Amino acid sequence: MGHSVVLLVVALATLPAWGTGAPVQRQHKLLFVSFDGFRWDYDQDVDTPNLDTMAREGVKARYMTPAFVTMTSPCHFTLVTGKYIENHGVVHNMYYNTTSKVKLPYHATLGIQRWWDNGSTPIWITAQRQGLKTGSFFYPGGNVTYQGEAVTMSRKEGIFHNYKDEKEWRGNVDTVMKWFTEEDAALVTLYFGEPDSTGHKYGPASQERRDMVKQVDRTVGYLRDSIERHHLTDSLNLIVTSDHGMTTVNKAASDLVEFHKFPNFTFKDIEFELLDYGPSGLLIPKEGMMEKVYSALKDAHPRLHVYKKEDFPETFHYANNPRITSLLMYSDLGYVIHGRINVQFNNGEHGFDNRAMDMKTIFRAVGPSFKAGLEVEPFESIHVYELMCKLLGIVPEPNDGHPGTLQPLLRSGSAALLLGSQFHLILALMGILTILMKVT
Structure with missing residues (x-):
């Protein structure tokens, strides 16, 4: 029995080191982009050539089901933790304290460390602890510390930030490209506050919303062109998604x-x-x-x-x-x-039952790890975290997703699949080792 233990120890030692500060061999970086409030069908009444090209060259989900409650901060934190909202604790856009009666608005809450750091570790921190550099550009939750650790590089939007400025959008993309090329970031999350803001003000059926979707699509095109200009096409995976959808408010209803x-x-x-x-x-x-x-x-x-x-x-x-x-x-x-x-x-609103189709959102992905021309059935947003960990080759924190749910999106033999297989092999070997040590 002792000989068997020795053999298992040797086998474990020959596999990549996980969670020790040195990541496994990683070939690909990841850019995770969220366009707030992009409903799953917003590309159906607007010409979106860049999103369409992205789907042809990569993966498209018919739609993605967000967590309940379908609000910005809770749903974005689900994406970077893989947890349902009751399990990660960011239960509202607003910080509140039921004892002091303090209630803070959305932008103020973005900077309240104790609202976000309440037991869950988001993917930025997990990746950093395994030797990778990360960045968060305006992404909710990316500008506070977790167990005393901050995201490597981060930017926070101001309270009077102009969500609609397309020139600024391109500047933000340029900054993110520098993070990848000059700072060697492995993961960056990039957030845009549209078409959510326009959907709230004018409603999801408005021409203003359709015009904003065109701006989003142009930005996706600029993103992909930037990836190519910076020679990242073969080394960077791109995911474009959102937090929730949007529906029309019945403002004139007789039964408010x-x-x-x-x-x-x-x-x-x-x-x-x-x-x-x-x-x-x-x-x-x-x-x-x-x-x-x-x-x-x-x-x-x-x-x-x-x-x-x-x-x-x-x-x-x-x-x-x-x-x-x-x-x-x-x-x-x-x-x-x-x-x-x-x-x-508001003429448009979200926060409703996540089973309603108007609350569903988009998911697109393209890059060296993803299959091409694949449309997949809907899935829950809790599974995206496991996918991102697999793409980065990092060991995930405990979460509510399943590592196999989005595996069909990946090319067979890709680095992400190989890393995932190694991870499960390590878990199996460690389990066997534990049993043998108890027997001896």
Whole structure:
């Protein structure tokens, strides 16, 4: 038995070192790009030659299902952790504290370290701990520290940032190319705030949204041209995706969801509230008022779905987190929740049930590791993290995705597949070694 242990130790020693600061041999870099609020079908009423070319030369998903709740920060953090929102803890775009009653807007929350660093390690930090350099350009969660460690290179958007400036978009792409070529970054996440901003203001059916999709497509073309100009075509994988979709708000409906008009409900019974943020809501009733508040709300409106935390549908993978309040709710597609007064005036909105088609989003990928001309069936966004780890040749953190779900996207014999096979072989050998050591 001792001889067998020695042989296994030798076998492990001959394989690449994982998680020791020295990565396995890596041939390819990865650029991960998110265009916020790009609904899965936005390319169907607009001419998008660059996205179409990317699909012909790479991989396209029919659509991707985001995590619930379909908000920007939670969904973006799912992509870089592979975890459902209840498991990574970034449960809202806004930082809130139910004790102090502090609530901070989206841009301020981007810089609140304790909101993001709450037990999960995003892919930037995991990659750095395995010897790679990483970068985050405007990507949510990329500008704070995790267990005291910052992303190698990062940029944070300002509160008055102009999301629509196409000239700036190209400058951002140029900076990212320098990170790859001059700083030897292995992974960069690049975020654009469109077409989300335009979809909110004008609605997903507007000409303004269609024009913005054309700008997105031109930027994809500029990205791919830049990759070629910097001689990265054979060494860089490109993924273009998004966080969620967008739907039209029924602003003129006769049955708006308005808390201030609900009979038998009063805000005097509420200790903490987070309403007026799209179609979701969080409430804490005052002590002894839970049953009264719940009874007043559960059937208050046919388009509002109100749950006690413990009864929220498990399929959403959302409520099982300490940050979620004792009462939570969401409204039907197209209906936002109005609290004390009506203050929401967007023509487009997201945050709805992730099963709704209007909440689905895009996924495109091209590069040396990906097959060409492949269209795949829809998948959940939790699986993208495992794919990225495989492309980079790094050992993933525990997550909710499955390493085999997106493996069919990759070329057979690619470095990513070989690295994945080595990883699973290592796990198997380590398991056998543990058993033999217990026996001896």
